[in-house]
Amino acid sequence: MTKPLGRIDTPAAKQPQRKGTEQLDAAMVRAYPIERCLDYGCSVDDVTKLRKRVVEGASWTNIACQLASDDLLRAAIESKKGYRASAMSFTLNAAACFRLAQSALEDDAQQRLQTYVAQSDAFTQAMELASQQVIRFDVVHETARHACWLYPAPEDETGKKPCVVVWGGADGWCEAFYGSVADYNARGLSVCLIELPGQGLARLRDGSALRHDFTLMVSALLDELSNRGFGRSGFGVAGHSLGGTIALAAAAADDRFIACCTNGGSVVFERGLAKYPRVLQRFGRMLGDVQDPNDIIGFIKDLGLETAVPRMRANVLCLQGGKDVLVADDEAHHLVQLRGKASASLELWPDGVHCLYDFSTERNAVMTGWFASQWID
Numbered sequence: 001m002t003k004p005l006g007r008i009d010t011p012a013a014k015q016p017q018r019k020g021t022e023q024l025d026a027a028m029v030r031a032y033p034i035e036r037c038l039d040y041g042c043s044v045d046d047v048t049k050l051r052k053r054v055v056e057g058a059s060w061t062n063i064a065c066q067l068a069s070d071d072l073l074r075a076a077i078e079s080k081k082g083y084r085a086s087a088m089s090f091t092l093n094a095a096a097c098f099r100l101a102q103s104a105l106e107d108d109a110q111q112r113l114q115t116y117v118a119q120s121d122a123f124t125q126a127m128e129l130a131s132q133q134v135i136r137f138d139v140v141h142e143t144a145r146h147a148c149w150l151y152p153a154p155e156d157e158t159g160k161k162p163c164v165v166v167w168g169g170a171d172g173w174c175e176a177f178y179g180s181v182a183d184y185n186a187r188g189l190s191v192c193l194i195e196l197p198g199q200g201l202a203r204l205r206d207g208s209a210l211r212h213d214f215t216l217m218v219s220a221l222l223d224e225l226s227n228r229g230f231g232r233s234g235f236g237v238a239g240h241s242l243g244g245t246i247a248l249a250a251a252a253a254d255d256r257f258i259a260c261c262t263n264g265g266s267v268v269f270e271r272g273l274a275k276y277p278r279v280l281q282r283f284g285r286m287l288g289d290v291q292d293p294n295d296i297i298g299f300i301k302d303l304g305l306e307t308a309v310p311r312m313r314a315n316v317l318c319l320q321g322g323k324d325v326l327v328a329d330d331e332a333h334h335l336v337q338l339r340g341k342a343s344a345s346l347e348l349w350p351d352g353v354h355c356l357y358d359f360s361t362e363r364n365a366v367m368t369g370w371f372a373s374q375w376i377d
Helices: 022-031 034-039 044-055 060-080 084-102 109-128 174-186 200-204 214-227 242-253 270-275 277-286 293-301 305-311 329-339 354-373
Strands: 135-141 144-151 163-167 190-194 235-240 257-263 315-321 344-349
Touching: 022 044, 022 060, 034 044, 034 354, 044 060, 044 084, 060 084, 060 109, 084 109, 084 174, 109 174, 109 200, 135 214, 144 174, 144 200, 144 214, 163 174, 163 214, 163 242, 174 190, 174 354, 190 214, 214 235, 214 242, 235 242, 235 354, 242 257, 242 305, 257 354, 270 277, 270 293, 277 293, 305 329, 315 329, 315 354, 329 344, 344 354
Parallel strands: 163 190, 163 235, 235 257, 257 315, 315 344
Antiparallel strands: 135 144, 144 190
């Protein structure tokens, strides 16, 4: 009889207690509620332990890294037994824990890089166990490598090969959105998760910064996808949080985008940033460690979305949570009016928070269903 997995759980008592990170740890607990952690790919087990042990006095980063290590050990045991699916699941859990750990290390560049590399390695290991087709490549822009994970849909008999490009904002980068891949593929859509300039390893390792010419990098990505046979009938783009605002700018700059979804973005995103200095600071790091609030806010204003959105080719879907503290409901309505009701739709969850972390299952179904409808004759 095969021996069961057994219980693997490094007790909190063996973890070093926090030293001078009380305020940071409390901020992380507030910024990453259970729903957000789950949406970023964490298991219920890990989220529960992480929050409990941080409240009890441990460091957010230390606990998240230890939970990741425990998950990798579980994955190794399952893999040795030939259980590829569960090994992949545990490895994805580990990657998610490393992602949460690195988010608290903004003031420690070296440790943050090391932790993010650990999440990237874990995610890569998980993809090597995947039963679905996965294509990994980089797009080089300004000498920096920007990671791309492409998940082709099952064979498309129509030959349209629709493909949606997905990215995050100042926090959620690339692999964090793997949880939505199955929803895209189930609706006949290929999906490509990417790092923008100023995100992920492109920033932490290669020094990439977000500039107004980031649209050149996005267009280069579409060139690469087209060369691989995708997007024959156009592309979609989905951006989350600040990434939703950036998605509007990208869609306005390249007519190959026929559909654009902004989840928690706004044409006047600077309004929300001005209210939350910590979020403003995070975005400033995407721009190359810009610290002057006026320069950070000026970047968004200079995107010129009020002028660009009405002229863009792409249809627009705006996803909005009624309790979003960064984007007000009137901003979502303004986007629809700006693009025109014939070319824009609004889906509002009155009780939803920013990016609809608390309605992630329904959000993903609505979002991917809308994209699929854009290619129906």
